[in-house]
Amino acid sequence: MHAPTPAPAWQPADARYAQQAYQRCGRAGLKLPAVSLGLWHNFGGIDDEAHSRRLLRHAVDRGITHLDLANNYGPPPGSAEALLGRWLRDEMAAHRDELLISTKAGYVMGPGPYGDGGSRKYLLDSLDASLKRLGLGHVDIFYHHRPDPQTPLDETLGALDFAVRSGRARYVGLSNYPAALAREAAAQLRALGTPCVIHQPRYNLLERTPEQGLLQALVDEGIGCIPFSPLAQGLLSARYLGGDIPADSRAARAHFLKPAAITPALLAKLRALDTVAGQHGLPLAGLALRWLLQRPAVCSVLIGASQTHQIDAAVAAAAAAPLSDGALQHIDALLADTPASP
Numbered sequence: 288m289h290a291p292t293p294a295p296a297w298q299p300a301d302a303r304y305a306q307q308a309y310q311r312c313g314r315a316g317l318k319l320p321a322v323s324l325g326l327w328h329n330f331g332g333i334d335d336e337a338h339s340r341r342l343l344r345h346a347v348d349r350g351i352t353h354l355d356l357a358n359n360y361g362p363p364p365g366s367a368e369a370l371l372g373r374w375l376r377d378e379m380a381a382h383r384d385e386l387l388i389s390t391k392a393g394y395v396m397g398p399g400p401y402g403d404g405g406s407r408k409y410l411l412d413s414l415d416a417s418l419k420r421l422g423l424g425h426v427d428i429f430y431h432h433r434p435d436p437q438t439p440l441d442e443t444l445g446a447l448d449f450a451v452r453s454g455r456a457r458y459v460g461l462s463n464y465p466a467a468l469a470r471e472a473a474a475q476l477r478a479l480g481t482p483c484v485i486h487q488p489r490y491n492l493l494e495r496t497p498e499q500g501l502l503q504a505l506v507d508e509g510i511g512c513i514p515f516s517p518l519a520q521g522l523l524s525a526r527y528l529g530g531d532i533p534a535d536s537r538a539a540r541a542h543f544l545k546p547a548a549i550t551p552a553l554l555a556k557l558r559a560l561d562t563v564a565g566q567h568g569l570p571l572a573g574l575a576l577r578w579l580l581q582r583p584a585v586c587s588v589l590i591g592a593s594q595t596h597q598i599d600a601a602v603a604a605a606a607a608a609p610l611s612d613g614a615l616q617h618i619d620a621l622l623a624d625t626p627a628s629p
């Protein structure tokens with residue numbers, strides 16, 4: 288007789304699915320939670336694993352079914368996938384199929400000619416390495432992380448198609464592709480029989496480039512949009528409104544958000560937005576997320592979080608009443624001359 292497997296100490300909350308709305312991703316049958324969690328920061332080998340696990344449990348308990356990774360998330364690169372793999376094994380083994388796990392390849396992952404780009408070799412070797420770190424047989428979405436002008440598009444897309452046909456991924460997506468290339472890639476993937484279901488652009492109140500053609504392309508092609516950095520890495524929150532850089536903030540810790548980017552002009556704009564948010568009964572971060580969820584093609588917002596209350600704030604924002612036309616016009620007027628965010 289086998290000894291019974293001990294139950295994990297933690298179990299997901301029974302009421303978790305009542306806390307989120309789940310929307311279809313473009314024309315696909317796949318549904319995404321209004322709020323998804325990315326593991327770019329706070330889940331690496333340099334971070335406190337006990338705290339990272341707390342964030343993951345909290346997200347699942349709030350109905351967040353979608354966890355987003357890339358091969359290079361860490362630091363060191365690969366360590367976020369390894370952490371998620373350990374957590375899935377230790378605490379979520381019985382619930383793996385309740386999660387939508389995505390990963391990507393396309394930025395620098397390793398040295399030499401096969402550690403970057405969009406070649407078939409890099410993408411498929413990288414996906415195999417991701418699956419190993421995650422301890423999974425498949426991911427739910429495999430993305431090409433950014434366009435690679437040195438690789439023929441059909442080679443990159445053929446690799447994505449193969450990822451699905453070989454059982455390594457359920458769906459494929461693209462990230463950071465400009466509008467015309469996204470349309471071309473969508474047509475090629477459809478012809479291959481593996482449609483592009485989702486696109487990940489950087490899109491937030493301070494970064495409106497996707498409005499110059501990409502969102503329309505996604506609507507036309509039936510592709511869901513999941514904006515990354517919806518809070519511009521925390522700028523669109525109360526974090527920096529006081530004019531200083533809190534010691535535990537991303538701007539103080541990581542080089543991706545530089546304190547020099549927080550100019551007096553930007554602060555003035557953020558404070559004005561904060562006033563609009565207050566008029567609508569929302570914190571600034573809530574306004575930023577609510578606004579995105581009302582944009583064309585958007586099916587989920589892909590947040591980051593260093594603290595559990597940030598996850599709660601995002602889930603509350605998604606559940607808040609939609610912004611009125613008047614509020615949307617007010618926001619557009621305020622941001623008319625906003626430069627691209629960091």
Ligand SMILES: NC(=O)c1ccc[n+]([C@@H]2O[C@H](COP(=O)([O-])OP(=O)(O)OC[C@H]3O[C@@H](n4cnc5c(N)ncnc54)[C@H](OP(=O)(O)O)[C@@H]3O)[C@@H](O)[C@H]2O)c1
Nearest residue numbers: 325326327515516517518519520521524536537590591597
């Ligand atoms: N495809 C791509 O090329 C690409 C690129 C970047 C990101 N992504 C994906 O998008 C995910 C999210 O990106 P992101 O982390 O930049 O998203 P974000 O939501 O714009 O920023 C998250 C950060 O903002 C701060 N924050 C969040 N909620 C807050 C609140 N209520 N009040 C105050 N501060 C708050 C936290 O930073 P602190 O508390 O540390 O200050 C948090 O870590 C990534 O994890 C990744 O999965 C994809």
